[in-house]
Amino acid sequence: ESVLTQSPGTLSLSPGERATLSCRASQSMNSNHLAWYQQRPGQAPRLLIYGTSNRATGVPDKFSGSGSGTDFTLTISGLEPDDFAVYYCQSRGGSFGGGTKVEIK
Amino acid sequence: EAQLVESGGGLVQPGGSLRLSCAASGFTFSTYWMNWARQAPGMGLEWVASIKGDGSEKYYADSVKGRFAVSRDNTKNSLYLQMNSLRAEDTAVYYCARSRDNSNDWWGQGTLVTVSS
Numbered sequence: 001e002s003v004l005t006q007s008p009g010t011l012s013l014s015p016g017e018r019a020t021l022s023c024r025a026s027q028s029m030n031s032n033h034l035a036w037y038q039q040r041p042g043q044a045p046r047l048l049i050y051g052t053s054n055r056a057t058g059v060p061d062k063f064s065g066s067g068s069g070t071d072f073t074l075t076i077s078g079l080e081p082d083d084f085a086v087y088y089c090q091s092r093g094g095s096f097g098g099g100t101k102v103e104i105k
Numbered sequence: 106e107a108q109l110v111e112s113g114g115g116l117v118q119p120g121g122s123l124r125l126s127c128a129a130s131g132f133t134f135s136t137y138w139m140n141w142a143r144q145a146p147g148m149g150l151e152w153v154a155s156i157k158g159d160g161s162e163k164y165y166a167d168s169v170k171g172r173f174a175v176s177r178d179n180t181k182n183s184l185y186l187q188m189n190s191l192r193a194e195d196t197a198v199y200y201c202a203r204s205r206d207n208s209n210d211w212w213g214q215g216t217l218v219t220v221s222s
Contacts (some may be wrong), residue, residue: 032206032207035207035208035209037150037209039150043214044213044214045200045202045209045212046212047208047210047211047212050205050206050207050208050210051207051208054206056208057210086149088149090152090208090209092207093138093140093152093155093204093207093208093209094152094155094164095152096142096149096150096151096152098149099149099150
């Protein structure tokens with residue numbers, strides 16, 4: 001199974017800005033197997049994106065996913081206070097990346 | 106709406122055992138793969154184990170293989186994680202999660218396991 005590496009570790013941005021988060025796999029992946037999660041402090045993870053680019057139920061279209069092969073991206077447009085959190089990618093419901101913290105600049 | 110509620114966490118000494126439970130409701134439990142994941146204090150998420158809907162297939166992270174055992178009782182809509190030979194590095198919040206479309210679409214709120222003397 002692929003090892004997932006997320007970058008950057010921390011992203012410092014202002015409200016209203018766009019966030020671009022990267023997830024790189026150690027080997028080429030089926031795009032159906034890549035998911036993204038948001039985790040706010042003290043809360044369980046929440047599924048945002050599955051199959052690289054499909055938004056989960058109730059997820060606003062400000063969250064979008066893209067990529068193929070070994071390189072995948074989560075983009076968050078127009079950051080709002082609730083969006084400042086930690087984001088994880090995951091391969092095939094198994095191993096997770098190390099996470100990217102999106103913090104207020 | 107799906108709901109998952111974990112229980113069974115607590116303080117246990119190194120080398121001890123603990124059994125976690127996850128009660129599921131709001132969906133047809135027996136038709137879904139289920140997962141356990143954990144998160145050590147201040148750290149990222151780690152997948153722990155997965156089990157097929159009928160219990161016929163089980164997979165484990167290398168870090169817990171041979172010590173942890175996942176099981177389920179579809180008549181009780183419940184998922185379990187038997188944890189033996191616990192170590193300090195097993196200290197974490199343990200989450201159960203439903204698997205769908207190669208992702209975990211529903212998560213419980215977690216139960217804290219602390220391994221310490």
